[in-house]
Amino acid sequence: MKAPILFSLLLLPFAGMAQQDSIPPTIPEVQPDRHTLSLTAGTDGMKIKVENMDTSKTQKGDTIRITSKRRLIRIITTPRIGIDTTETFESKLEDLKRERRNLFCYWAGLEFGINSFVTADGRIGDGPESGPLQLNNARSRFFAINFMERKWEFGSNHIGLFTGLGIEFDSYKLSENNTLLFNGDSTYAVAMESPDLRKNKLRQIGLRVPLMLEFNTKSARLPADATALAADPKAFNRDNNFHIAAGVVGSWLFDTMYKQKYNEGGHTVKQRIKDDYNLLPYRLAARAQIGYGPLNLFAEYALTPMFEEGTAPDLRALNVGITLIGFN
Numbered sequence: 001m002k003a004p005i006l007f008s009l010l011l012l013p014f015a016g017m018a019q020q021d022s023i024p025p026t027i028p029e030v031q032p033d034r035h036t037l038s039l040t041a042g043t044d045g046m047k048i049k050v051e052n053m054d055t056s057k058t059q060k061g062d063t064i065r066i067t068s069k070r071r072l073i074r075i076i077t078t079p080r081i082g083i084d085t086t087e088t089f090e091s092k093l094e095d096l097k098r099e100r101r102n103l104f105c106y107w108a109g110l111e112f113g114i115n116s117f118v119t120a121d122g123r124i125g126d127g128p129e130s131g132p133l134q135l136n137n138a139r140s141r142f143f144a145i146n147f148m149e150r151k152w153e154f155g156s157n158h159i160g161l162f163t164g165l166g167i168e169f170d171s172y173k174l175s176e177n178n179t180l181l182f183n184g185d186s187t188y189a190v191a192m193e194s195p196d197l198r199k200n201k202l203r204q205i206g207l208r209v210p211l212m213l214e215f216n217t218k219s220a221r222l223p224a225d226a227t228a229l230a231a232d233p234k235a236f237n238r239d240n241n242f243h244i245a246a247g248v249v250g251s252w253l254f255d256t257m258y259k260q261k262y263n264e265g266g267h268t269v270k271q272r273i274k275d276d277y278n279l280l281p282y283r284l285a286a287r288a289q290i291g292y293g294p295l296n297l298f299a300e301y302a303l304t305p306m307f308e309e310g311t312a313p314d315l316r317a318l319n320v321g322i323t324l325i326g327f328n
Contacts, residue, residue: 088226089225089226089229092229093222093223093229096222096223096234096236097153097222099236100153100157100220100222100236101151101152101153101157101160102149102151103220103236103237103238104151104157104160104214104216104218104220104236104238104241104243105149105151105160105162105214106214106243106245106289106291106296106323106326107146107149107162107164107166107210107212108146108147108148108149108164108326109146109296109323109324109326110143110144110145110146110323110324111142111143111144111145111146111298111321111322111323111324112141112142112143112321112322112324113141113142113143113298113319113320113321113322114137114138114140114141114142114319114320114321115140115141115142115170115171115172115317115318115319116135116137116140116172116317116318116319117130117133117135117172117302117306117315117316117317117318118301118315118316118318119313119314119315120313120314120315124137124318125137125140126175130313130315131187131188131189131312131313131315132178132180132187132188132189132312133172133174133180133189133202133312133315134174134175134176134178134189135172135173135174135175136173136174136175139173140171140172140173140201141171141173142168142169142170142171142319142321143168143169143171144166144167144168144169144208145166145167146164146165146166146208147165147166147167148164148165148166149162149163149164150162150163150164151214156219156220156221157216157218157219157220158215158216158217158219159213159214159215159216160213160214161211161212161213161214162210162211162212162214162245163209163210163211163212164209164210165207165208165209166207166208166209166210167205167206167207167208168205168206168207168208168251169203169204169205170203170204170205170206170253170317170319171201171202171203172201172202172203173200173201174189174200174201174202176189176191177191177192177193177196177197177200178190178191178192178200179192179197179200179260180200180202180258180277182275182277182278182311185310185311186278186310186311186312187277187278187279187307187311187312188312195262195263195264195269196262196263197260197261197262198261198262198263199259199260199261199262200259200260200261201258201259202256202257202258202259202277203256203257203258203259204253204255204256204257204279205253205254205255206251206252206253206254206255206283207251207252207254208249208250208251208252209249209250209251210247210248210249210250210287211247211248211249211250212245212246212247212248212249212287212289213245213246213247214243214244214245215243215244215245216238216241216242216243217241217242217243218238218239218240218241218242220236222234238293238294239293240292240293241292241293242291242292243289243290243291243292243296244288244289244290244291245287245288245289245290246286246287246288246289247286247287248284248285248286248287248303249284249285249287249300250282250283250284250285251282251283251284251285252281252282253279253280253281253282253283254281255274256274256275256276256277256279257272257273257274258272258273258275258277259271259272278307278308278311278312279306279307279308280304280305280306280307280308282304283302283304283306283317284302284303284304285300285301285302285303285304285317286300286301286303287299287300291323294326295322295323296322296323296326297320297321297322297323298320298321298322298323299318299319299320300317300318300319300320301316301317301318302316302317302318303316304316
C-alpha cells in the first residue's frame with residue numbers, strides 16, 4: 001500500500017501544473033520578456049545563450065511558442081544578412097527585363113485612321129489615274145486591333161526590334177455614284193443615274209505582322225545586383241518618353257466585300273458581294289511612327305500595288321492615324 005501512496009504523492013506537483021495549463025483563455029496572456037534564446041552549434045559543443053532582443057532587426061511575428069507555468073518563450077526568426085541571393089535576384093531581373101520590354105514597345109493597342117491610296121501621278125484617293133476607285137477620303141477609314149507584341153532589346157531600352165500580330169479593317173468609301181464591276185482581265189466602275197447610292201464602299205480584312213526598329217529617349221536602367229535592387233526597387237514608367245520607330249508591316253488580306261445601300265420603292269436595299277475584285281491578297285507596307293509618352297502617331301505606305309498587275313491602275317494603299325488606346 002505504501003508504494004501506490006508514495007507514487008501518488010510524487011504526481012501531485014504535475015497535476016497542479018496541468019490544472020494551471022487549463023486556465024480559461026479569458027485570463028490575459030502574460031507578455032514575454034524581450035529576450036531571445038540562441039542555440040549555437042560549434043566544435044566545442046552546443047551553447048545556449050539568452051540575450052536582449054533588438055526589435056528593429058526582427059520580424060514582428062514569431063514562429064514557435066513554448067508555454068510553461070510562468071513563462072511564454074518565443075523563438076523568432078530573422079533573415080540572415082550577407083547571404084548570396086543570386087538565384088532570387090536573377091529571377092527578379094528577368095521579370096524587370098520583361099516589364100521594361102513590354103512598356104517600351106509601341107505596337108499593341110487600338111489604331112484609328114484614314115484609309116486611302118496614292119495614284120501613279122501622286123494624287124491621293126482621286127483623279128483620272130485612280131481608275132475605278134474615286135474616294136471620299138474623309139469617310140474611308142482604317143481600324144486595327146494590334147493584340148500581340150514581342151520585342152528584343154539591344155543592350156538597353158533605348159533601341160530594340162519588335163514584331164507582333166494584329167487584325168486590320170480597310171474601308172474605301174467611293175465618292176461617285178458608280179457601281180464597281182470586274183472580270184478576269186480588269187476591274188472597272190460603271191456610272192449609275194439611279195438609284196442614288198447611300199453607301200458605296202469596298203472593305204478588306206487582314207492579319208498584319210510588323211518588323212520595326214524602335215528608339216526610346218527615356219532611360220530605364222536595371223539594377224546591377226541584389227543590393228542595388230533592394231536599395232532602389234524598380235517601377236518603370238514611360239512618362240516623358242519620346243519614341244520613334246520605322247520598318248515594314250506585312251498583311252494577309254483574307255476577306256474582301258463590296259457593299260451598297262440605297263432606297264427603292266420606299267424600302268432600304270442592301271447588297272453585299274464577297275469576291276476578290278482582282279485585289280492582291282497580300283500587302284507589304286513601309287511604316288513609320290512617332291510619339292511622346294502614351295501618344296503614338298503612325299503612317300503606312302504600301303510597297304506593293306492594290307490590284308493584280310494589268311487589271312487596274314497602279315494604286316498604293318496609304319493610311320495615317322493614331323493609337324488611341326495602348327494595351328500596356
